[in-house]
Amino acid sequence: MSLFFSYGQISTMSDKISATLLPSQSILGGEFTENPALDNERNRHISVILNYYTNLVLADFPRNSEVTKELPRNSEVSTELDRSTKFLELPEVKKYKPFEYKNHFDKVQSWIGHIIAINETTFLAKIEDANESSGTFEDAEFSIDDIEEEDKKLLLIGSIFYWSVGYEYRRGTKNKQSILRFKRLPKIDVATMDKAADLASELRNINWD
């Protein structure tokens, strides 16, 4: 039975508890599962020990350090474990710090596209790799149902959108994710209009026979 953490592992057998820890700033959490080979009291006992360690922040362990110690016998340990009891001689133990999950999106591939045709339930788009300055492009068909409700008003021929696929990390879990968002910009500002007018004026000077 063991608890796995992002940077290491604390595990128990029937009579031992051990910790293998990689260089770490914190224990990130884990899940306790009862060992059916042990009786309820022993399981509860181990659970208390493990929960104790998960509530600690371990810092600056030597790489791949390993500590092992025999577990106290049932009769010697109360399930109301005294939190000051040390089962393992861990080099440094900081105070409890609540775990903070960091949600983020790891992009695997992204495109910039524009709509070239709209059908009843789908739209067709030309998509170009956003992270490549050259190379072939692709045509893709998307279901209109997959578009967020507020974006549906932007479904027009020529509309520009950004599409990314990757992995979303949320509360410690990793899931595949697809994000399609249409380009949104305020109405053309005066500066852009001025630049366009200047260019138009330059181009108007070209002679046409």
Next chain:
Amino acid sequence: MNYSLPNNDEAEITLIGTGGGYGESCVIHLGNQMWAVVDSCINPKTQQSLPLEYLIKLGVDVESNVKLIICTHWHNDHILGMSKLLAASKSSAFSCAKVNDREKFMLWLSMDYQKLTDEKISSSTNEFVECLKIIGTRKLSIMHSYPDRILGKFGNSTISSLSPSDFVIQQFDGEISKLIKDFGIPSRKFVLQKPNDQSVVLLLEFGDHCAVLGADLEYTNNTNKGWLNILNHSQAIIDKKASLFKIPHHGSITGYHENLWLQLLKPNPVAKLTPWNRNKILPSAEMIKKFLGHTKDLFITSPIISNNKPKKRNKNTEKIIDFFNDKISEVKFEKGIIRSRIKLSDSTARWLTELEDSSLKIEV
């Protein structure tokens, strides 16, 4: 294919295709080392202009000997790479379809150009504006293309435009107004609804030999535009029959009219086309059958292939893309070159056609 310059007494018409998505172009030798280029296309991997690459490979003095560049219409598959070609062709004139309301046209171009400046999107507008800037710097005049206009005489060779019709030119003014009105939606690319109507069809005369390059012009029942307008009203084509034809609009049914083949072309002409291997595959088997009814010399720049696979990426990336969308298809780059040469001084000569890369002859 032998990459050597044609003789001064030889005309050449070379069609370069890419499979559909990256454009097509015709390189023309007018005799005496004078060259013209119609449209441009690119290699998407290098972003280089393919007609420019071809001319350089032949050993053409591009700076001095390219005399005319023609933009048949500003669709991505006809204009990409044109600014690089024009920049290298320092002695070249430039021609495109006539625009009546130039003030409005320039404003529209400038607005679209400004809008797309920050976006990584291949844009025909940007390419066209870059061409105009080069023309402005060189203090050249743009030659308008319209029905029966001689764009240039080069020794015994002449290039004339047969379209767009007056009706289409007038219609375009209205379309620009609408597009400028749409400019208020900044998150959209401008999309011309019927750019093929504005295509410039060209008549090439090399002494006694003639050729017609059909661009993307289509057939409609309206005699004021399209092929019917040329067949019914053009003076330039009277008494002329072409022995070489660039089939319009990837051999689509809308680019076909039987009278075009009977009235404008000699029997069994050399016919060339580029496929459109994207969402709607062109030409269809039915159209190929029709073309083969008119000629035994039918050439295409690459096979007609429907691709329904996305680009090759690493396995994990492919898996996650497929998980969310299995309807992605890469628009493949399939370069093909069809070169035809003919002796100018021999009125009985026939075109000698050579193939390179993916191009092939279509036979029954």
